[in-house]
Amino acid sequence: MASLTGMFRKNTLPRSFWPLAALTLLAVGLSIYRLVVGLGPTTNMSDHYPWGIWITVDLFLIPIAGAAFTVSLISFFFGYEDYRTVLRPAVVAGFLGYAVVGILLFLDIGRWPQFYNIFAPGYINLHSFLEEISLCVTLYVIILTLEVLPIFLERTKWEKNIRWIERGIYIVAGTGILLSTLHQSSLGSMFLLMTHKLHPLWYTPALPVLFFLQAGYTGLGATAIAITLIWRSKGLPVNRLLVRRIGQAMGINLLLYVFLKIGDWMGAGEIPLLLKPDAFGWIAWLELGIGILVPLAILFTRFVRHSQGPFWAGVFAIMGTFINRLVITWVGLAEPSPLPYFPSWIEILITVGLVAGAFLVYDRIIYAFRLLPEKPETRQ
Amino acid sequence: MSINRRDFLKVAGVAAGSALLPNLTVRAAPAAAADESIGMLYDATICVGCNACTNACRDWNGTDPEPDERGTYDAPKELSADTWTMIQLYQGEGEYSFVKRQCMHCIDPACVSGCPVQALEKTADGPVTYDAERCIGCRYCMYACPFHVPRFEWDAVIPVIAKCTLCADRLSQGIGGPNCAEWCPTGALVWGKRANLVAEAESRIAAEPDRYVDYIYGKEDAGGTSVLYLSGVSFDKIGFENLGARPIPELSEGTANIVLPGIILGGPIVLGLIRWVAKRGGWEESWPV
Amino acid sequence: MINTSMQEAIRGRGLSRRDFLKFCSLMAGVLAIPKSYAKNIEIAMETAPRTPIIWLEFQDCAGNSEALLRASRPTVAELVLDVLSVDYHETIMAAAGNLAEEAKDAAIEKGGYILVVEGSIPTADNGVYCTIAGRSAVDILAHAAANSVAVIAAGACAAFGGLPAASPNPTGARSVMELVTDKPVLNLPGCPLNPVNLTATVVHFLTFGELPAMDDLHRPLFAYGARIHDNCPRRGHFDAGEFVRAWDDEGHRKGWCLYKMGCKGPVTFHNCPAVEYNDGTSWPIKAGHGCIACSEPDFWDLGLYNQADLQKFAPPSTYAPVQPPTQHIDPAAAGLIGAAARLVVGAAGAAAYRSLTKPDQPEGSDNAPAEKG
Known part of the structure; x- marks a missing residue:
């Protein structure tokens, strides 16, 4: 059983931690940007989509x-x-x-x-x-x-x-x-x-x-x-x-x-x-x-x-x-539109980053808490 | 195919499926009350496409023009947060027709039914109004509307939904009718009690049957709308789909009326039943392979 | 005087050559022909002998003559009247009575003249409503037209009957083109006509030896080829839907569109916005009143303040088209997603096939019956 404090100790982190963390941080930054400047400049959504x-x-x-x-x-x-x-x-x-x-x-x-x-x-x-x-x-x-x-x-x-x-x-x-x-x-x-x-x-x-x-x-x-x-x-x-x-x-x-x-x-x-x-x-x-x-x-x-x-x-x-x-x-x-929708890179990055963050947190929770039995249980 | 969709869903015996289907007779038709409320009649055969309505709308509601590429004319391409009404043109083989676009002010509006926070409301006067104080900006109304009318202020930080209000403020303050109808130079757009407008439209068709398609769009479409249309070319050509005579929210609201109490009341019973069976003998594993 | 060339007549009036050349290029402009034709006009004007004109007036107000003559300075119209040999014109000629009639008959005898008619011709009751020297207008017109090379109907009355022909038309007034069928008739409607257009027509005749191209109402296309509406200075307000709704309202003071006040600009063919009246001083719409369609047939019966019926005219293509809703798939996006999907599904399929067809490793703690995959 790993301890809570060990969660972010360097040698316990998986190799994928830093890229996922970077993506998550980027998504957090972009999310704040979206909230500050509005939907129009950040997304490709339109009146038709x-x-x-x-x-x-x-x-x-x-x-x-x-x-x-x-x-x-x-x-x-x-x-x-x-x-x-x-x-x-x-x-x-x-x-x-x-x-x-x-x-x-x-x-x-x-x-x-x-x-x-x-x-x-x-x-x-x-x-x-x-x-x-x-x-x-x-x-x-x-x-x-x-x-x-x-x-x-x-x-x-x-x-x-x-x-x-x-x-x-x-x-x-x-x-x-x-x-x-x-x-x-x-x-x-x-x-x-x-x-x-x-x-x-x-x-x-x-x-x-x-x-x-x-x-x-x-x-x-x-x-x-x-x-x-x-x-x-x-x-x-x-x-x-x-x-x-x-x-x-x-x-x-x-x-x-x-x-x-x-x-x-x-x-x-x-x-x-x-x-x-x-x-x-x-x-x-x-x-x-x-x-x-x-x-x-x-x-x-x-x-x-x-x-x-x-x-x-x-x-x-x-x-x-x-x-x-x-x-x-x-x-x-x-929709009566000649312009079909395709997501902007901000939309995509926020989505990817948030999902990456979820994986990150999940990985750390698996590491730090007892999600699974120590030994696989067998059917009684 | 001899069975229709409804029959199939019943026959299929998917209990939830049948239960979810609304009882279509439950909802009362509000059309009678709407006949006494305010509406507009647009006659595409009289309209000359002068855009006075667009301009009158801008005047009253303070929206900004949308100039063309050269910046000369106000030339909106479609409804937008700044253009609540506009004139479009249909050109076909040897025929053409102008068509005014704005909110149809349905008698039973899908946007009102869909709005989670009651920001949209069908008032007794006739208009479908919007309250930004309530709105959370989810844009469900834009998808719900069968006429593609509500628009969103995409460039604003805290945007609002924008659409024609049938000049609800003018109506409630007794200033007059919708500004576009007040300004229409040719009389293609008139306002008044919906019942009177229906009668007027019927008499116009009766007087000049060759001039009109024998149909008043909005009289019964989508459960009826407060804005009625007359046209000289068939309505599908000027962008009006055949939406049927039932109100759009009927199915959705009927489903809601059954699902909510159904699951909240019936759910625990079903869960208890499952648990009871499980305790008694369990669910035996029998797999074909 | 007949054989004197225009050049000499111009010199006689004390006009400089510069003025003359300006006139020639103005004419090229009005006639809507290339500026290079100014040279042709110049040559024609310098060399052509003065063409005799016979100007007849019937049921008219002399407004067209006035328009031609009442100018504040020597105008192109005056110039042309000078260089043309006006052999008979009741309003301006010095002769009167029998002398005048003799002059006219002499000119008609000689032939080769252009006949200009002003005013409509009454035909009811054997034409008794307009007689000169005991002869009815119908007779006079027929007589004068017989030897002419071309007939120009000047003004709305001569061209389409005008005010005398307005309902109920008690005198049975007819237009020139209804009565003269064996000669080329050119209509210059307007109330009054714009003298620039008459001058230009004559110049065209002198330069090219024929009348200018005409529409089906016999109006020269150079002057009547476009609607007032098409070149109206207030057109922007029409397009923007900004209309005057009452005289002297805010919109009127701002110079908005006069359509709602009965302006017939959208149904009237004339070049007023380009040449204006009174030597380019002004014209009705510029002055704040709607067009009354004075160059269109039966305009008095349209109702001065009734709105024009625009339905018979095809709309311009500046309107946004109706777009029926459909499911759109962006080809680029579809290609991108399709390629990605093929990759993912293909990879997943291959991996699944590999791992599922590989015999399962028996796993110690798994108490399920061992199976061979």
């Missing part, structure tokens, strides 16, 4: 950070106790993911000095899915903080002060799951207003359900990736059964998703659009192939029993989710 890469990244990070939610659901409620092994890394990853999302959203909103209006009682519009997301995400970050606190405070003098969290963990975790269900689906509901803007292959009244299922399998994929990598980096053998179980849960989610998605296309008579040789037909096939068919091909064949199987299924599923969110928040929205 009012949401840029930050929103795309937000909508991509939230399902990945959904790892915390899927793992708590499976471990606390479906009764798979062995998932608790990965609960801590997942919750901390979720917390960091939401932190990045929160910072990006704060940078994204134009009138940031009065962001607190989102929580002002007389202002809240419960019909707005954006408001619902804002409230849910805020509450969920509080829940995640509660779930994360024991990790940081155990073996300290505050440990007994937070016992109540452990005792009420089912209520805490259950609230977190409900809040996640709400906001993961609300991310999709947010686009229900864009009936006539979102490309028909992606627009459907079932968007909330699709987003919810997608968050499920993307979060599980991220978990599979994370634990494989963490165990590897610590030189520990992978708990193959656990990883496979995660892969199986992911497979069920994926099946539901693809059933709903293709059924929805058929129900709406949009199959001809899929066969049209335009950019969007291709993108839809790409998304379907990379994000769904390849993971399914891994998870429903003997590859699922391979120690690397769920890892790679997760990688491809996440790429598919990225394509999906890219289309829905960016290229799939119809």
